[in-house]
Every structure is written in structure tokens, then in C-alpha cells.
Amino acid sequence: MLGNQRERLPDVGSLLVVGSGKGGVGKSTVSVNLAVALARAGASVGLLDCDVYGPSVPMMLGVRKRAASSGFRAMLPLAEAKNLAPEKKIPPLTRYGVRVMSAGFFIGEEQAVAASSDMLGLLIRQLLYSVDWGRLDYVILDLPPGNGEPQQTLCREMALDGAILVTTPQDIARIDTAKALAMFQNADVPVLGVVQNMDGLLCPHCGERIEIYPHSKEVRTRLDQVPVLGSLPLDPMAARWSDEGVPVAISMAETPFGQAFCTLAREV
Numbered sequence: 001m002l003g004n005q006r007e008r009l010p011d012v013g014s015l016l017v018v019g020s021g022k023g024g025v026g027k028s029t030v031s032v033n034l035a036v037a038l039a040r041a042g043a044s045v046g047l048l049d050c051d052v053y054g055p056s057v058p059m060m061l062g063v064r065k066r067a068a069s070s071g072f073r074a075m076l077p078l079a080e081a082k083n084l085a086p087e088k089k090i091p092p093l094t095r096y097g098v099r100v101m102s103a104g105f106f107i108g109e110e111q112a113v114a115a116s117s118d119m120l121g122l123l124i125r126q127l128l129y130s131v132d133w134g135r136l137d138y139v140i141l142d143l144p145p146g147n148g149e150p151q152q153t154l155c156r157e158m159a160l161d162g163a164i165l166v167t168t169p170q171d172i173a174r175i176d177t178a179k180a181l182a183m184f185q186n187a188d189v190p191v192l193g194v195v196q197n198m199d200g201l202l203c204p205h206c207g208e209r210i211e212i213y214p215h216s217k218e219v220r221t222r223l224d225q226v227p228v229l230g231s232l233p234l235d236p237m238a239a240r241w242s243d244e245g246v247p248v249a250i251s252m253a254e255t256p257f258g259q260a261f262c263t264l265a266r267e268v
């Protein structure tokens with residue numbers, strides 16, 4: 001089935017997904033900062049954190065409270081969610097000009113989630129439809145890590161306008177992310193490119209570049225064939241700002257790290 005026969009979110013220009021083969025590689029960091037950079041460039045943007053197992057978007061945006069829990073019925077059938085009247089939908093929070101919704105708003109910060117993976121795909125689509133996004137240029141989905149059932153359900157059911165992959169330079173991360181790439185390509189989702197994160201560390205004392213992750217030129221994957229949209233070093237300040245709830249696209253806007261997201265926003 002081609003993309004244009006799949007479901008489109010009403011009033012949304014482009015539905016983009018940020019995915020990776022592994023957790024902890026910077027998917028949420030890229031999703032949050034891309035959303036903020038797009039908003040700062042004048043676009044209207046929504047961000048849905050679909051990472052039910054480890055939703056980090058609320059903390060990264062400084063909206064940790066369970067703000068919207070009252071309006072969402074987790075077992076609402078999808079068909080009903082699609083036809084919700086606007087006044088019955090959940091209003092997103094607006095932060096740094098981005099309309100934000102997160103699975104984390106409905107889950108206690110230290111609560112474990114026991115949802116089967118096929119339920120998860122349904123839950124993500126249901127959440128997507130239950131939010132009162134309004135008219136937007138972009139909605140960005142921060143996907144759970146991997147390429148299993150929830151990701152495949154989204155690819156199958158929704159018209160995704162572009163996928164951005166995030167990986168570290170480490171061979172194992174690239175191999176896993178190549179599997180996510182294959183999933184998008186098999187589903188005819190346009191892959192915009194890959195962001196290489198945690199790509200070296202600049203020593204704060206001597207400025208020398210330190211390679212953190214092992215990667216060998218011999219390990220070739222299909223990831224080598226997609227455009228590199230950006231390369232971000234491991235930067236302790238970026239981690240600190242992120243935990244403070246201020247995205248680097250704002251807190252480090254004048255640094256090469258922050259500027260990388262302006263470039264990324266121009267590329268999508």
C-alpha cells in the first residue's frame with residue numbers, strides 16, 4: 001500500500017517520525033530540538049512522545065507534571081478516537097512554541113508499563129488522534145526504540161511523510177539502526193537521513209577529540225547509503241541543559257551544537 005492510501009492526520013502538513021534501532025542514542029534529544037528549531041524558524045509544530053517505556057520528552061521540556069491525564073481514556077476504540085469532537089480532545093501543552101503531548105503525562109515517573117507491543121501501536125495511534133493539535137505544519141513522533149510491532153503498525157497505517165534516524169557511531173548501534181532503516185524502506189516511508197549523535201567528545205582541557213564508541217570502516221550497513229543530516233558530539237553541557245528542561249536549540253543556540261538543529265530544521 002502506498003503512503004497516500006494510508007491515514008493522514010487532518011490539518012497536519014507533514015507527519016515526521018524520529019526512530020532508531022536502540023534506546024539511549026539521542027532520539028528524544030533530536031525530536032525535541034528539531035521541534036523547537038522548527039518552531040523558532042516560524043513553523044507550527046506538534047511533538048508526540050510515543051516512548052511509553054521511557055518517555056523523556058516531559059523532562060527535556062521542563063513539563064514533568066502529569067498535566068493532561070484527566071482527558072485521556074486509554075481503552076477508547078480507535079474509531080471513536082478518530083471521530084472525537086474537538087472539545088472532547090486533549091489539549092496539548094505548549095512549551096517553547098511547540099505543542100507537546102507525551103505518553104509520560106499518563107504514567108507515573110517511576111511506573112513500569114506492561115503493554116503488549118501490538119497494543120502499543122494502537123495506543124500510539126489512539127493518542128495521536130485524541131490530541132487537539134489544531135492546524136500544524138509538522139507533527140513529530142518520537143518513536144519507541146527498535147523496529148517491532150508498534151513502529152510497523154504506524155508505518156502500515158499512517159501516511160508518514162519522512163523518517164529521521166538517530167544512531168551513535170558505534171557499530172552495534174549502526175547495525176541496529178540499519179534494521180530500522182530497512183523497516184521504513186520496506187514500508188515505502190521516505191527516509192530523510194540519519195543524525196549521528198555522540199560522535200566524539202572534545203576534551204574540555206586540551207580540545208583534543210576523543211572517540212568514545214568503537215566503529216570500524218569494515219562494518220558496512222545500508223545506513224551508509226542515506227544522507228547524514230547532522231553530527232553531534234557528546235557534550236556534557238547538552239546533557240545538563242536537557243535535564244534542566246531547556247532544549248539545546250535554545251540554551252546552546254549560538255554553539256555549533258545548537259546550530260546543528262537549525263540546519264536540521266532546514267533539511268526536513
Ligand code: ADP
Pocket residue numbers: 020022023024025026027028029030056197198232233234235236238239240242243
Ligand atoms: P533516546 O531517546 O534515544 O533514548 P535520549 O535523547 O533520551 O535518547 O538521550 C539519552 C541521554 O543522553 C539523555 O540523558 C540525553 O540528555 C543524553 N544525550 C543525548 N545526546 C547527547 C549528547 N550529544 N551529548 C550529551 N548528552 C546527550
